[in-house]
Amino acid sequence: MSTSASASQPTAEIGVIGGSGFYSFLDDVEEVRVDTPYGPPSDPVAIGELAGRRVAFIPRHGRDHRFPPHKIPYRANMWALRSLGVRQVLGPCAVGSLTPDHGPGTLAVPDQLADRTSGRDQTYYEHGAAVHVSFSDPYCPTGRRAVAESARASGWEPVDSGTLVVIEGPRFSTRAESRWFASQGWTLIGMTGHPEAVLARELALCYTSLCLVTDLDAGIEEGEGVTMEEVLRVFGDNIDRLRGVVADVVKALPTERSCPCPGVLDGIKLPLELP
Template structure:
């Protein structure tokens, strides 16, 4: 059985079951081990690699996830297109729990996370004006509409450091900027994918209204897990539909983002 794959998924442990004939692969990277051994399997005739973002036992909080190792390991196995399902909060009452959002923009409000592969040897500046793969987003939107999701076809995801949730004042400030979604894992994941010339497409499941948007006790982990658990099967099916719809040949801008740059390291 081949341990290579062209497509990758970074998500929750509930995604193991959408692959057939799984083989676990341990990948050594210059940045340490990934969150867990990579599960490589079949889906509709395509080879797919899966990494549980937080580890299968959820041992990595958002600010300690080995993001660099995860993306490097996927590329080392041949992955060039990545789907990234995650739970997010909503910064607007218009996007309630159970909504699927495919954001088109990202704002980084994290601190202290390693967020580049090119931190020595030479300065490397990659384009990140549009942080997500346009063809991946198109495939995701088409599949979500076909599956009759309550869908937000764009939006701005603000990524906070975590692991705590926002204060009401922070939440209202984020919403006041016009940002619509809030999460803890979308950065540096997206920029690291760009630095490896990978296509990266987020699938954001809204699990709650953020603290400044709704009165009450605020966001709780129980609420997030409950809503995510109620929707994970449907989200898993959607990811499978998108995987089968993604083109085998990439003609988006993502493969060419490093063209003309003298890289200080050799990519896998």
């Protein structure tokens, strides 16, 4: 049963923003409708138990996949999670590879991000004061370590570094674009990793991306190029493993944060009150 957010609403400590295959991975689920200053999130937030922890889940594209990458309500999603008590966020997603070394089925944990989107709302601090948040290392080091260790323990050796370039979408890249991205040394390509990561940073949340490679990008392999059919097939073939790693990471994440993420707003006068 869905409820409106209130003083008595359920809370969670860890958030997961994911897609197909993650809609029913929690136990004892309660749906919560959360109002934010940026509108509603992609869907009501599902809160339940996973690996003994309280977890909040938001389907990134909506449960009916109605939001294309450039229309996802990113600000509402991250704000809703924080308002429910979440301080650590996992972002599993499907990506393409910009190197033949990382073929379909690879699990990658990037440590850098390059933004090639345009027109997306990517800050909470638009009015009242200039807020400059450090983003030199966009992902939580504790979360990245937990993902790498959990994946190895499950027998799935991850690629534990790399740069994710995020494009506007919803179209896939041309071969020329793909080759140019690869020439920059970037290794992964996706459509949803930004502005999720920077919005998490602006809310002093930990954010970790788990990237499942579903294809070699258009400029890396000859042939017909990337197709949605191929992406969905490879994602479906690996979703059980990805869910298992997410569950293990949820269990492994610390209850007290000692990473740099909680202190990124220290000493900054914010023009708005965070939830």
